């Protein structure tokens with residue numbers, strides 16, 4: 001018998017930022033009804049769906065929101081997982097599963113999970129406070145990470161020598177061997193409720209040396225077929241071991257010795273998958289929806305090589321956002337601008353991104369640089 005698809009359900013998204021916004025944008029093609037919860041009344045999703053303003057970490061707020069939805073998902077990990085567990089017990093579909101979100105919220109539990117499951121990751125020790133970090137002078141150079149609530153490079157600090165130990169975090173965290181990596185790569189993998197798994201081709205991330213935010217991203221990554229295969233296999237293993245339904249981004253290091261180590265994971269659409277909107281057969285956003293709605297997963301093949309540039313608030317400007325150089329970049333063939341609808345800019349705030357398509361790497365690099373130099377968020 002042929003399948004049937006009816007839109008008699010509502011998908012609730014915890015978080016109303018740019019990832020939610022692009023998820024809704026993609027969901028429109030399947031005519032999916034959405035509700036969104038976010039503490040900011042002017043969040044990027046606020047005008048695009050049934051919108052509720054409230055705290056994502058508050059039990060009652062999440063319960064009340066969830067009761068209005070049939071399928072609940074996230075676009076940010078910092079949410080009340082007790083409420084999500086209670087909603088799942090009531091029969092709501094919650095993807096990714098609350099237990100997975102809860103584990104990922106804590107980098108200490110993430111690292112322990114990799115170790116317990118034989119997933120390659122940098123050597124580490126758990127630390128309870130700053131004094132404990134200082135006991136690891138013999139382990140230098142290392143990276144001190146906060147267990148919880150770090151993001152976009154906050155909650156991560158590199159410690160090269162003994163005098164850096166003074167700034168150790170005084171909260172539960174970990175110390176992790178500093179990896180002299182050749183590249184940072186990411187694989188986005190999806191797993192549907194029925195257990196189908198698909199990975200996107202490996203991408204390469206180039207971080208801003210100071211802000212610790214992705215500055216450029218290239219797809220596909222410049223790695224050997226063998227390395228790409230290993231990275232995809234690791235991503236499949238991680239999502240399989242988690243028994244997770246939904247989309248998972250797996251950030252990895254390729255070491256100078258050619259080893260692949262998992263750095264961290266994010267159970268949702270990810271900054272390293274924005275380019276899939278234009279550059280791949282299926283976007284990460286549609287793939288996320290397919291996976292949580294238990295639909296067949298889409299083909300992830302690359303249509304054309306691409307680069308992605310985050311559009312960050314220009315330092316020195318705070319206030320209502322203006323996009324300088326907008327028309328100039330729109331004149332360029334193969335340049336796709338995405339603005340997130342944030343009214344206020346501030347230094348380094350993620351205000352949008354630009355995807356660039358071109359047949360060869362050299363053109364991608366030239367155009368990515370041109371976009372970075374031309375398009376600026378000012379006020």
Ligand SMILES: Nc1ncnc2c1ncn2[C@@H]1O[C@H](COP(=O)(O)OP(=O)(O)OP(=O)(O)O)[C@@H](O)[C@H]1O
Nearest residue numbers: 122143150151152153154156176177178179207264
């Ligand atoms: N063990 C390590 N060795 C060397 N560099 C590291 C190590 N761990 C993290 N880094 C660097 O710091 C960056 C941020 O670390 P991580 O991804 O753990 O933090 P985050 O703040 O959660 O990240 P995100 O920016 O993805 O939100 C990494 O992308 C990498 O460049």
Ligand SMILES: [Mg+2]
Nearest residue numbers: 153251263264
């Ligand atoms: Mg990271």
